[in-house]
Amino acid sequence: SQQGEEDPQALSIQEGENATMNCSYKTSINNLQWYRQNSGRGLVHLILIRSNEREKHSGRLRVTLDTSKKSSSLLITASRAADTASYFCATPNQGGKLIFGQGTELSVKP
Amino acid sequence: DTAVSQTPKYLVTQMGNDKSIKCEQNLGHDTMYWYKQDSKKFLKIMFSYNNKELIINETVPNRFSPKSPDKAHLNLHINSLELGDSAVYFCASSPLADYEQYFGPGTRLTVT
Numbered sequence: 001s002q003q004g005e006e007d008p009q010a011l012s013i014q015e016g017e018n019a020t021m022n023c024s025y026k027t028s029i030n031n032l033q034w035y036r037q038n039s040g041r042g043l044v045h046l047i048l049i050r051s052n053e054r055e056k057h058s059g060r061l062r063v064t065l066d067t068s069k070k071s072s073s074l075l076i077t078a079s080r081a082a083d084t085a086s087y088f089c090a091t092p093n094q095g096g097k098l099i100f101g102q103g104t105e106l107s108v109k110p
Numbered sequence: 111d112t113a114v115s116q117t118p119k120y121l122v123t124q125m126g127n128d129k130s131i132k133c134e135q136n137l138g139h140d141t142m143y144w145y146k147q148d149s150k151k152f153l154k155i156m157f158s159y160n161n162k163e164l165i166i167n168e169t170v171p172n173r174f175s176p177k178s179p180d181k182a183h184l185n186l187h188i189n190s191l192e193l194g195d196s197a198v199y200f201c202a203s204s205p206l207a208d209y210e211q212y213f214g215p216g217t218r219l220t221v222t
């Protein structure tokens with residue numbers, strides 16, 4: 001069964017605004033990962049947050065993890081048109097299998 | 111300098127045919143994967159190999175057979191292609207099973 005589920009499924013914002021995407025998962029995890037997929041391309045790893053971490057930053061990206069609520073959020077600040085993509089959260093299960101959510105489609109309008 | 115490469119990028123074929131997709135990584139990773147992404151962008155793992163040994167074999171038809179000649183290559187062979195096999199197939203690699211994965215550009219398979 002699917003582990004991660006993103007919310008919202010689609011998000012449309014103006015350039016310069018912040019974008020927040022949420023991910024919920026079902027079982028205990030060692031880490032949670034966020035990936036970006038541009039149209040027609042492969043997935044690109046953005047950030048990995050471990051289960052003992054609460055927040056992590058990478059450039060304009062900020063990821064939070066709340067293991068008590070089994071949820072994570074990805075914040076993209078000062079969005080750009082180039083941030084238009086699908087964003088996926090993923091969690092590895094005990095067998096090392098990475099389970100992906102359905103993704104959030106982000107559209108940033110210039 | 112491509113880290114994970116796949117060939118071909120597009121594959122159009124008829125039902126019943128047999129086809130292969132090749133994947134190579136030059137990152138020195140021990141673990142490689144095959145994923146299938148459907149039209150709704152749902153990404154599902156199919157197989158995983160660690161140092162040429164099969165470690166994850168999801169419930170996929172046995173028409174799909176992975177082959178890893180060495181730890182830098184993981185190929186996917188599909189027999190008797192069906193319409194439902196149409197999807198984008200991604201190869202990926204990672205240094206260890208729980209770590210971040212590096213994806214290839216994908217192979218869009220269309221079965222007519």
